[in-house]
Amino acid sequence: MQLGMIGLGKMGGNMARRLRRAGIEVVGYNRNTDATDSLVAECGLIAADSTEALVNLLQGPRIVWLMLPAGDVTESYVVSLSERLQPGDILVDGANSFYKDTVRRGAMLADAGIHFVDAGVSGGVWGLENGYALMVGAEATSFSQVEPLIRALAPAADRGWVHTGPVGSGHFTKMIHNGIEYGMMQAYAEGFALLKGRTDFNLDLAAIAESWRHGSVIRSWLLDLSADVLGGDQQLEDVDAFVADSGEGRWTAMEGIEQGIPTPVMSLALMARFSSQGQQDYSSKLLAMMRKQFGGHAVPSTKD
Structure with a gap:
């Protein structure tokens, strides 16, 4: 399985490491290239030098996961990716976004045929070893496609995660x-x-x-x-x-x-x-x- 991840700070970087341990191919982009370079050397992450390059490196249907600060930064990337992703692709927001913004973004992306998933993530700096608690809002078909990622990130495949309901419900629960x-x-x-x-x-x-x-x-x-x-x-x-x-x-x-x-x-x-x-x-x-x-x-x- 393949995933694109944008935002490789403390939590995003550790999530990428945990996914690589599970054998999932991760294509990553971060404005600070030091973070990307260290993950390339450490766990075999595939580095992209731009969001456009990241999208091009992924096979369709693509899954792109954002781990960015909530607010304007996440908004700008959602808008930018809405112009680069194709119908049938999935965009996951793992930030602590306000759930009403998430509902709005989900509707905007749906108009373009892009599926949106909101994943509330808890676990902090200990998540790499202990796993992350995940609260995921998504339509059923979208969730089934990202479920292997959720299971790999959770403390165990059968616990520590929940599909909370439709888009917006994950961030609301978080x-x-x-x-x-x-x-x-x-x-x-x-x-x-x-x-x-x-x-x-x-x-x-x-x-x-x-x-x-x-x-x-x-x-x-x-x-x-x-x-x-x-x-x-x-x-x-x-x-x-x-x-x-x-x-x-x-x-x-x-x-x-x-x-x-x-x-x-x-x-x-x-x-x-x-x-x-x-x-x-x-x-x-x-x-x-x-x-x-x-x-x-x-x-x-x-x-x-």
Whole structure:
């Protein structure tokens, strides 16, 4: 099987590596040629020096997968590829795109006879070894064509992925997934801040986090990552308490308003991220370190 991939950053590059391990031929294009060159040497990726060259290197019907920043960058590539791909080809958007944009793009491509698939991808920098959770929106015929790719990227062929429904549903599901993530991270961060604040008990936060990882009803991968952080540095004095928001938390909060469904935990978690930007509180420092652990997001130091 053959796939074209555009965008070979941290996640895109690791996805290409995982696909190559599964024996799938990957033709890749990235504006930074260093990323492409390293993948050529490491796993036999076929490099293209432009999107046009990438399309020409693929056999029809083509499958092209975008792993680009959501928003204007993804929009520009979707428009550009709509003029280069042929009827029957498939374009997959693996970015955290806003689902309403995805629905619009799917309709635009359908008018040209091009199939659109939206794939919400979770797994961060650990996905290469552990596999990725995939939430895929697509019509049935399109999904059947990309299903071997989904199975190869998932933690196992029979789990960790779901065909959520029509175009737009994958990115919608991923948006809600990230909203839940905001709330879980905030709860852990606030809880450990309270533990740290009781200085008279001299609590060992690393030991507590480690104990909670086994048998506790609040165990999770986010707790595992928090335990790793605290095991290395409980004070976090050199961590800048600036917690960025990716956009999906905002969209989830707005979706709650549009549907009239209360989402106070997810919405307040988003507000907490806003409030972190300029305040050096402990919970925000731990939040920042959690984001670094699972997603590789940069964390500024107070020494910078």
